[in-house]
Amino acid sequence: MSSLLNQIISNDIVDLKITEEAEDVFGNEDGCVHDFLDALKVNTSIKTARLTEDFLGCLRADARSKVLQALGKDLDLKEVTLGDALILVEDITHIIAKSPSLYSMDLHNIILQGQQEHFQALEATLHQHPNLKEFDLSDNCEPAVEDIDLERIKNAKNASACTGSMPPPLKKSTIATSA
Incomplete structure (x- = not known):
């Protein structure tokens, strides 16, 4: 077992x-x-997590999702960089x-995968989170689906409090141009 796993478990x-x-x-x-994943399940000491560069990018999609889901169970987690x-x-x-x-939470160099309703759920969660003060979605983050507008996600923590209803669609507005 690696030294890092031992540190996480203990x-x-x-x-x-x-x-x-x-x-x-x-x-x-x-x-x-x-x-x-087993080590993360028993850990209660991690306050900040930075999973970047080759680590997340080289994991299979199912393994990456399991790691992020396990990270999300930590009730005392303060800062995350992905x-x-x-x-x-x-x-x-x-x-x-x-x-x-x-x-x-800081996200950079990420392709965000999901449907419009997943982005709406993220925006609503950002509005409703009681303690999240910083949510940085850098300019080099992009949705996998072209018609998703990330500006509302980027600005969700600066917007007024959510009323509890689902936000309107996040589709990019269509702009007609003449030739």
């Missing part, structure tokens, strides 16, 4: 930063994250919704 780590491929981090050839991967919008929404102490 609650000796507060700031989790993983930037290398899973097989390099966990020391197994298949890049299996099962041990990492980058350099294809990520399901549902997984981001899950982390925010299930982490009541979260006050900062």
